Structure formats: C-alpha cells, structure tokens
Amino acid sequence: MTEVSSRHSIGETLLSVERINLAFGEVKALANVSFSVREHEVLAIIGPNGAGKTSMLNVINGFYHPQQGQIHFKGLHRQRMKPYEAAVQGIARTFQNVALFKGMSTLNNIMTGRNLKMRRNLLWQALHLGPAREEELQHRAAAEEIIDFLEIQSIRKIPVGRLPYGLQKRVELGRALAMEPDLLLLDEPMAGMNMEEKQDMCRFILDINEQYGTTIVLIEHDMGVVMDISDRVVVLDYGQKIAEGTPDEVRSNQAVIDAYLGVSHEEAA
C-alpha cells in the first residue's frame, strides 16, 4: 500500500469538557457529559436525533452556556464567553444548515473568515490605503491558499447562493479554515451529499488534519464515514454519554447498539 503512517501524532488534551449539564427549562439537553479532545485528533460525536450533539458543539464554541460543568481549552479554565471570544481563542465551526453570505462571492466569504486576523480598523480598510492595503493582500494570499487547498478555483468569483449545496458546504469549510483554527467543529459536514461529494469531503477533512494538524470535532450520521475517518468516537443518547472509544470499540458496544436499534429506555436502563 502507498499509505505510509502519516499524520501529526496525537498529543496532549486540547479541550476537556467535564460534567456538562445544559437544560432549556424542563428539557435536559445534556446531562453530566464529560470527554476530552486531544491535539491533532479527529473526534466524532454520534447519536440518534435529539441526542444533544449540536448542543454540545454550541457549548464548546460558547453559544450556549451550561448551567453546570467546566470547560478547559488549551489548559485554561474557560469563563463564560461569547462565540466570538471562542473564535479569537482558535475555535472555528461550520453549521448543519449552511450559514454563508449568499450574495457574496466564494472569495469574499472566505475573506470574512480572515476578519479576526485583521488589525486595521474599519476606516483604514474602507479607504484601502497603505498598511490596510498591504494587510488585505496578505489575507487575500491566505484565502487563495485555501481556495487552492479545497480545489474551488473555478467558483472563486461566483456568488455562493448560485452554487450547488455540496460546494456551499465546501466554501463554508473554507471560511472556517481561513481563521486558522486550532479546533475545528464540523456540524454534519456531509449531510445531504451524494457519495462522490462525501468522498471528497472526507478527503478534505483528513487533509486538513494531516497538513495543518488541526484538531477536528465532527458530528456525522453516516456511520461508514465516521468509522473511516475518526480516531475516537463519543456516543450521546438523550443528553447522556453512553460510550466513548475507538471506532471498533464503539461499534461493538451494547449500549450503542441498543440506542441505534431503538430499544426503549426503560428496558435498556
């Protein structure tokens, strides 16, 4: 085989969530969930509908604030923070239903991902003079690297609203990459894609992980994909973590099988 043992070796804990409890009124979205994400790994969160997967991502990037529990990111205990603060710390994400600026071109959408890295204020940028101009050129170069990486040169100047869904997902991934994140959260990156698009997306996710060493947490329903590309899997069901481990361990875990085959909760408990 041509595959040589590759990848950045998986390192220390990058992010840990401990005993997270999140409730909306009476509804418990997450109950006592703990797990950790190690540097350079690909971690998948799986579970049936309503298991709390997206809520978990929202907690990680600061969109929801859990009532109880602690989050450590890069060794620091995280205070209550807003999503943009999470972004500043190096967490980027994509959404289940694409959230791009539809009227803007692919290039400009990716450039918005560079916004956090821009030093000059709005006025400088509007005047497009001196240092701001130079800065823009640097960011444009970075955006072009991503366009090249994701092989979307041919749609560089097309408004994303006119692109097919699969490509929009790719642009969204590009925008998240433009932030040069340490931790990339992908919410169902392959939902609604055909086989070929899924294969492309898998390749890009692995390439990102391999080339940039980015740690990736993803939610995905396609089990084939999950088992193929993740190093570890966390399984949620009704807001609780029911299993964690390598794809093989999870596959043979009875609780997971029950959750997916729909054994009723009284029986399973």
Added chain:
Amino acid sequence: MNHPAAECNTLPKLLLHNAVKLGDSPANREKDLGIWQTWTWSQVRDETECLAGGLVQLGFQRGDKLAIIGDNRPHLYWAMVAAQSLGGVPVPLYQDSVAEEMVHVLSNGDIKFAIVENQEQTDKLIEIKEQCPQLEWIIYEDPRGMQHYNQPFVRRYLEIQEEGREYRKAKPEFFQIEIEQGTGADPGILLYTSGTTGLPKGVVLSFDNLLFGGRFAADFHKLTPQDEVLAYLPMAWVGDNLFCLAQSYYTGFCVNCPESRDTVTTDLREIGPTYYFAPPTVFEALITRVMIRMEDAGHIKRWLFDTFMNVAKRCGTDILDGKPVSFYNRLSYALGELLVYGPLKNVLGFSRIRQAWTAGEAIGPDIFNFFRSLGINIKQLYGQTEATVYISAQPDGEVFSDTTGPPAPGVELRIVDDAGNDADLGEVIYRSAGVFQEYYKNPESTSNTKDAEGWVKTGDAGFLDNLGHLKIIDRLKDVGRMKDGTRFAPKYIENKLKFFQQIKHAVCFGDQKEFATAFINIDLDAVGNWAERRNLAYSGYTDLTSRSEVYDLIQECVEAVNEDLARDEQLRGSQVQRFLILHKELDPDDGELTRTSKVRRSTVDEKYHELIAALDDLQVKHHKIEAEVTFEDGRKGTINADLQIRECAISHIPPQAKSA
C-alpha cells in the same frame, strides 16, 4: 518572419537561442493562487538547466526515456526539454489513464524516469512500479499530500532542481555541452497513439519532424513572439506538443497554463489568446452556452442579438474572406461589431484571436459559419501523429466547412486505390519532412504504414475536390461499394444528416446494395419543440416518430443532403433513396451506441436486420416491429410499432465546381 538560425536544429538549442534573443519576453505563464505568474525565456532556460542538472545527478543518460504525466504545467513542459537537452526522450502520457493502462507504455517505452504533476499520478505509478521494474525514479511537482511518502525513489521536483543548481556550480558548462551533442535527426519525442485496435503504438518523432511542424508557426500561421496560446489540451496529444512546445520554441510566443481544468473558460477570457485550437465539440458547446444565455436575456438584448446575427450571417464570412461587400452591409456589420460581436467575443475570450483551428471530426456548417461570421478566423486542418500533425490545412481565403484544405506546404499527397494506383477516391497517403521515424520497437507496423519511399498510409478514405481541397469521408475500412461500384462512405452521409438539429443519430446502409438507405433517430428536444410550435399533439417519443408531419420534416433534411452529395462526382451515386424514422432512441444501454455516443454498426445491423431488408425492398411501404427495450431500472419490455418507409427524391443537379 522571425526564423531562428538554421543551426538551431533541436528544441534545447532553440531554448538557448530564445534565452539570448528574447531573454525578457514571457515564455510561460501559469495562474497560481489566483495570480498569473510569468517566466521569461531566460528564466525558463534557468529552470530547465537546473532540472537537467538534477537529472544527471540521478543518473540520467543519453537515450533514457522520461515519462511526463499531468495537466498542462510549465514545470512539465520544462521537464520535456530538460530530458531532450540530455539526449533523452520525453514520453508524455494521458493524465486520465488509470494505472493499468500506463503499464504498457511504461514497459514498452523502457521508461526509467517519470516526472508527474501531483500525488494522484504518483500513487498510480507507485501502484504499478512492481510491474515496471525498469522505472527508477518518480519526481512529483506539487507537494500537496506528499509529506509522508518516504519511498527513496520518490523525489520532489524542487529538490532535484536544487541539486541541479549545485551541479551547475561544479560544472557550469554542462548544459551547453550536452545540448551541442544533439542533432536534428535525434528522436525528440515518443508519443503513444490511442489506437482503436490493439495496444497503443509509440510514434517516434525526431527534432527534424518537430521543427517541420514548428516552422509552420512562422511561415503558415505567421506567428510572432507577441502571440499567446492557452495550453489546455492533453500533453500526450501530438497537437499540444506542436502548438505549445515546438511552435512556441520556434517563434518564441508565450504559452499560458490554466489554473485548473475547471477554470479553462475563465482563464481563456483573461488571457485572450491570439492562436487557438479546439476540437469541433468545444466550439459546439460554446454555441450552446451562448444560445442558452441569450434565451434568458431581456427583449431588447435578444432583438439586438437576432438582428445583428442576421447581418453577420449575410456578410460576416465575406468580410472575413476579403470579398467585396456593399457599403450598407459593411456599415451594419461595423455597428454589430460594436454592439454584439465585440462584447460576445470578449466574453468567450476570442477578442484577440487571429487564427483558430479545428480538426479531428467533421464540424457542422452552422457552427463553423457562426464563428466565422463573428470575425473569428476559424479554419480546418487534417493531420495525424505520424505526420507531426500537418497533412492538409486551409489557407486564408480558401476556407470551407466541408473540406480540410489543400495539402499543407511541404506535404505531398496522393489518393490511391487498393492496388496503390492513383485514384479519384481512395486511401489518403502522404509524404513530408514531418513523417515519423518509426513505431517504437515495432518494425512490422512501421513497414506496414510507411513504405520505402516515405509514403505513409493514413487509413482514411478521401478525395480531392474541384479546388484541390482534401475531403475526408470515413475510415477506409468502413467504406464499402454499392452494386454499381460507387463508393459508399456511411459516416460521411451520417455526419451530414446529423448536422441538422432535428436529427440526433443516423445509420446509413449501402454496401453491396442497389441504393442507399437510412435509419433516422429524431432529436426529441428539437422536434418536440417544433411540434409544439405548430400545435401538433403527441403522446411520446414513439408517437412523435410516426407522425407524417415529422416524416415530411426529416424528408426535407434527407433531400437537402442528397443535393449536397450530388455535387460530388464520386459520391452522387450514394444518395439516400429510402429512409425510416426509428421508433426508439438508439441507446448505449441496449448496446446500440458506445458510451461516447457512437453508433455500434454491427449491433444495429443484427438487431434491425428485418427493417434493413424492408428498406431494401421497394414493394414494402411500412413494417411492423416488436422491439425489446431495456428500461433504466434494468427491466425489459417490448415496444410495438408500425414503421413507415419514405421514398426520397434523388437529386440530378450536375456536379459543379465550387465558386471560390
């Protein structure tokens, strides 16, 4: 014209010459990360020299073969010339081939070195390396995804160049010394032709051959260092090696490489080439794109487009050919240029084109004239790998949609019969300075194709028309004879029929028959639209095909083709006398077409032999048929239909000289 000195008899020598004479002019451009990067001739010399030095370090020797695999990239073109500089022979491969298809070329060509574009191609070669033990080194250009390949025989292009730079420090003269050892008679390139039968054969072209083609750029096309060409056709194809390598090195014009395969249309527009080659299908696709866009346009725009396209149709080609045109027409055309043709050409990237060429297949007269009437000088040529492309080509002012022009300058051309005597219609054979050296390691094929006097058989049947222009009618093996001895070339007639947009496919029969007949497949979109416009209700494809109105429509097309055929003395006997419209579309799922939409004649003969017999029998006016069809989900069913047979008028107009 800018002719380099005669002692520049190899491409590497031309490189040295250009680096001195055109040092600061652009030689190559490539769009990378959204920006066009330029290399001047002196930079290209430097890059090529370093690569050559690195190859020497790896043990490259005179006579070694270097495979090139990838999309059109400046680095790959340099690799070809680097190999040639060292007395080696580059062998470009089709980048789409799967690994197994490459095995034959790699082992037949004794290839020791490979320079490839990226990880994809590297993987293919690693996969088959065990089957090709003589392959020693794989060098990749794009490092993406390659960081963990630790095989010692896989190396990066840039590293090899670095080593070459060191080597040059130690031996500053090595490049010149190596290049001076080359002569015009040396093999310059080995190209594998995708033969339709059997394994691909390696065609050896010498530098003399390549420069025979290169010289055309200056003498025939009148190109200068200021010209621009876009390199987008496969590097393994002889045309690309001629247009983007030999001719560029001969005249010094700039070769532009697109960013990726998907961006060719945008890049074409940004570069605005002055010299352009495309097969007929590309031109066809362009028209379709324009027409679809126009249908979505507003009323005023559409009116402008229609009005001025009519003006262009009336006088555009005459203006291009320099014929007399009335003042009023000239004025209208100038206005059209301002309002419609100019902007349209700009969108297509054709604003600056001085010469556009097409070849490979017959091009429809409507498509051909559309571009010519816009003022785009598109012309046809006929050629093949064994001839270093040029066999016949149309000079300015002698451009017709149905010929491939008179024999190209320096090419002798004959039409011979089976016994090898001159004939009116028969196999096209030629002799020129471009004639290939040999098929690599295949003396038998070489002597079958090329005789002792240097005449090469093309395997194509054709004839010279009244103006001395070559018309290719079909592959020789497909040309039959009718009972009265008239030559019968099915593809020629079928192509003419297919130029009508109402006809999707046609299959003609005539070999060993009293008269020619045809099956017609209508184009559902075109004929369906036509039927709707005249409120002709129909329930589906089969119903539409049986309408006598549709038969009338198709009869007009067939009779127009007959009239066309009557103009050619040699083919007037093969006019289509009877035809029928098939009740179902010919379909690759039923084995009637290949996946590339070509008719499988033998399958059709066998499956519809009853219908063919009915066409031959003058007494039969219609024929009932029950045919098996395969549905998309794999189930089979039958269709019953009663097919009419129509008689067509045979044209008796006398064959005439073409008014030039």
